[in-house]
Amino acid sequence: MVLRKQQSQAMKGSTISLNQLPIGAIGELYIGGIGVARGYLNRPELTAERFLPNPFQTDEEKQQGKNARIYKTGDLVRWLRNGELEYLGRNDFQVKIRGLRIELGEIEAVLSSYQGVNRSVVLAKDHKKQNTGTPSTNYLVGYYVSDNDIDESDLKLFMQIKLPDYMIPNRLMRIDKIPVTINGKLDAKALPDIDFSADESNYCTPRNELEVKLCEIWSDILGIEKVGITDDFFRLGGDSIGSLRIVGRIEMDLDLHVSVKDVFECRTIESFCQNVFKKNCNEKIRKLCDIHCYEQEVSNGEVPLLPIQEWFFMKYSTGMSHWNQAFLIETPILDQDRLEDSLIKLIDYHDAFKLRFKRVGDVKYFQYYDDSVNFPGILPFNHLDVSSLGQSENSVILLRDILTKWQSQFDIEKGPLWAIGYLNGFAEGRAQVWFAMHHLIVDTVSWRIICDDLRRLYDGSSNLGKKGSSYGEWSRCVQSYGTRKSMTEDVYWRNLVRNVCCFNDNLSKHNGASASRLATNATSITLNTRQTCSLLRDCPHAYGSNINGLLLTAFGYALKELTGDRINYVTLEGHGREDIGDDNMDISRTVGWFTTMYPVLLEIDDDLMRSIMNIKALLMQVPNKGIGYGTIIGYKDQDLPRVSFNYRGQFEAASSTRSSNSGKDRRWYLTDGIVGDERAERAFGDDVIAVNGLCMKGQMRFNITSRLTSDRTTQLANSFKSKLEDIIRDRFSAKPPIEIDYSNDFEQPFVLLNADSDNILFILPPGDGGAESYFNNIVPHLSSYKLVIFNNYYYNLKEKNMEKASHSKH
Structure with missing residues (x-):
């Protein structure tokens, strides 16, 4: 809104101290002149507050x-160069919380948008601490009217999707109606006060000396008589100043070093202690607390299924017990007794080996930890001297049959779900440890964990250290992520998958796909060592894309040749161990099936470089690498693309560890070779095309299985390899185009300068407000650029436009 000054009025933009502000600065509007009234009728207090002596008389x-008084409007404005006043909002709806200026109306709008909330109001109030002499602090409280009770935690989770943390009210309270004055305005004084005392019904007492001392500090700082270990610091009235005082008190009273970030992220004493223990596991803390209460306990009981596990039980009603992952660890010749002892310790350490599955009803399953398993008694340990199979062509077939038999007896309900074998008799003093595990309890990241831990145990390590987060903890964390992100990610995913069914139909009808579930064809492609090295090391830098983007671009061209369409879809598999906002969650060394599956659109252009940029942009749009798809959309009602693509990464011998034993190198690393049939023939699934790749021994290999004809399967593989070779060949002549160049288009939010200077990107916000939120959303997607961030974009444009207008007049 733009205002013009009338002749009878004097308008001033001023600070709280009534100092007049310069052009462009934001201040409160005061009105003087003959149009100003004498005051409010029978409201002397309000008159004194709003009608002030005029310092500009x-x-x-x-x-x-004349003009002895000015009227304090409460409106925020600023002078423009042409003499107009620009209206920016109300001063009484802006408050400062934790040093940040907040618009209360934005919070009210989000709170009122929650389903079931009819109306809401948000206020900033003073919290006077009960047992301290410290000054009061501001806090946010939201009042809402609804037909039914709404859980406060659900409301906060919803608001956290829309707003930054500092704009989330400390407390939310349901009221019958919004009180108003006789003039129809909000009667803030009639709203109930908030009780910041701890929740007695859910009070949790401290469990050790450390927690006792922290509860005392919390109580002193917050001015609350009784604080439990599960009480939220900010819910009890805490703020940024209070967090600083807590950090100082902990350092002074306990001589422990923590940060303000710890207080903000670990809002309860229980969570705070866990964080402190993980960072500062020293003798001082051990004396203050029973450290075992912060370590992951041996997992037991029912564990929620991850979305990928739910997908498995929906898709595989037959052959489900033989759906495995098998892998080989290259080793020197090993002592078998010592190996068996190491395996028992390994299996006892990793809880995934104890997982079992139970059927409830016709199709539903749940998983649980079976603590009754006696590992020394049931260890499925096998041994084979491969030299006994001879050197004939049949020896390969015999080895595959033996390893297939070892892994064909799994039972997901009764166990076992894993088998282990020791293979010796190879040339050059080599041996192999063979693992087969049902896919429900393992993924390819787990292979590395198992390989490393088994080597450490065999080499004499007494233990593997403190366990990370359990599979069950991660499962619940993923469920929580889906709840928090459902509002924002649901729209993205549903827009993406709306054409997937049509894509699947065309893929099956027009490409010779077999209707039989058992009729499949398979082939593979391999890049030699030189090609692989160039693709992994040179090409990402040359094209400005990561390896996944390059692989998917090449495969997109192969699909385009197959379907005739430049837009196709694939189901992408990821490792699933993403950062989803819980710093206390550590699954870096947890064995289990964490895989994510989510749809991705591949759009191909005639120009290779532009196609690479298209794929890169499409992948960057995927929210948090697809981890929310299975929880938010799920795999039951929405079909995934019937083309799956999974690149498992590099499995290199270079990561092996050496130690000396009689002058010989002892090497432990994952290797390729014959592992037996990992799946029953009838367990291929619904995919028309399945592509699985990895890099091992310096070579990249992709296995392609399909329901296409043999010729079409081979054609698809050859097209894929040919385009990968094109990418490798053209790497030195490639020059990435400037993806974003809006320097001449003022309707867009970016300006890119120094385009030839190593991809520096200058970012400016789209308007006068919302810059912080805008930057937080866009910056994580621009990791390949050096960023320079500006503010006041449109304000600068207005100045430029006015300068142009001024020059044109002359």
Whole structure:
């Protein structure tokens, strides 16, 4: 809104101290002149508050008795260069919390948008601490009217999707109606006060000396008599100043070093202690607390299924017990007794080996930890001297049959779900440890964990250290992520998958796909060592894309040749161990099936470089690498693309560890070779095309299985390899185009300068407000650029436009 000054009025933009502000600065509007009233009828207090002595009254006006008072409007404005006043909002709806200026109306709008909330109001109130002499602090409280009770935690989770943390009210309270004055305005004084005392019904007492001392500190700082270990610091009235005082008190009273970030992220004493223990596991803390209460306990009981596990039980009603992952660890010749002892310790350490599955009803399953398993008694340990199979062509077939038999007896309900074998008799003093595990309890990241831990145990390590987060903890964390992100990610995913069914139909009908679930064809492609090295090391830098983007671009061209369409879809598999906002969650060394599956659109252009940029942009749009798809959309009602693509990464011998034993190198690393049939023939699934790749021994290999004809399967593989070779060949002549160049388009939010200077990107916000939120959303997607961030974009444009207009007049 733009205002013009009338002749009878004097308008000033001022600070709280009534100092007039310069052009462009934001201040509160005060009105003087003959149009100003004498005051409010029968409201002397409000009159005194709003009608103030005019510090800008001239001597002439004083002699005439005019313009003696100005009216405090509460409106925020700023002068423009053309003499107009730009209205920016209300001052009484803006408050400062934790040093940040907040618009209360934005919070009210989000709170009112929650389903079931009819109306809401948000206020900033003073919290006077009960047992301290410290000054009061501001806090946010939201009042809402609804037909039914709404859980406060659900409301906060919803608001956290829309707003930054500092705009989330400390407390939310349901009321019958919004009180108003006789004039129809909000009667803030009639709203109930918030009780910041701890929740007695859910009070949790401290469990050790450390927690006792922290509860005392919390109580002193917050001014609350009784604080439990599960009480939220900010819910009890805490703020940024209070967090600083807590950090200081902990350092002074306990001589422990923590940060303000710890207080903000670990809002309860229980969570705070866990964080402190993980960072500062020293003798001082051990004396203050029972450290075992912060370590992951041996997992037991029912564990929620991850979305990928739910997908498995929906898709595989037959052959489900033989759906495995098998892998080989290259080793020197090993002592078998010592190996068996190491395996028992390994299996006892990793809880995934104890997982079992139970059927409830016709199709539903749940998983649980079976603590009754006696590992030394049931260890499925096998041994084979491969030299006994001979050197004939049949020896390969015999080895595959033996390893297939070892892993064909799994039972997901009764166990076992894993088998282990020791293979020796190879040339050059080599041996192999063979693992087969049902896919429900393992993924390819787990292979590395098992390989490393088994080597450490065999080499004499007494233990593997403190366990990370359990599979069950992660499962619940993923469920929580889906709840928090459902509102924002649901729209993205549903827009993406709306054409997937049509894509699947065309893929099956027009490409010779077999209707039989058992009729499949398979082939593979391999890049030699030189090609692989160039693709992994040179090409990402040359094209400005990561390896996944390059692989998917090449595969997109192969699909385009197959389907005739430049837009196709694939189901992408990821490792699933993403950062989903819980710093206390550590699954870096947890064995289990964490895989995510989510749809991705591949759009191909005639120009290779532009196609690479298209794929890169499409992948960057995927929210948090697809981890929310299975929880938010799920795999039951929405079909995934019937083309799956999974690149498992590099499995290199270079990561092996050496130690000396009689002068010989002892090497432990994952290797390729014959592992037996990992799946029953009838367990291929619904995919028309399945592509699985990895890099091992310096070579990249992709296995392609499909329901296409043999010729079409081979054609798809050859097209894929040919385009990968094109990418490798053209790497030195490639020049990434400037993806974003809006320097001449003022309707867009970016300006890119110094385009030839190593991809520096200058970012400016789309308007006068919302810059912080805008930057937080966009910056994580621009990791390949050096960023320079500006503010006040449109304000600068207005100045430029006015300068142009001024020059044109002359």
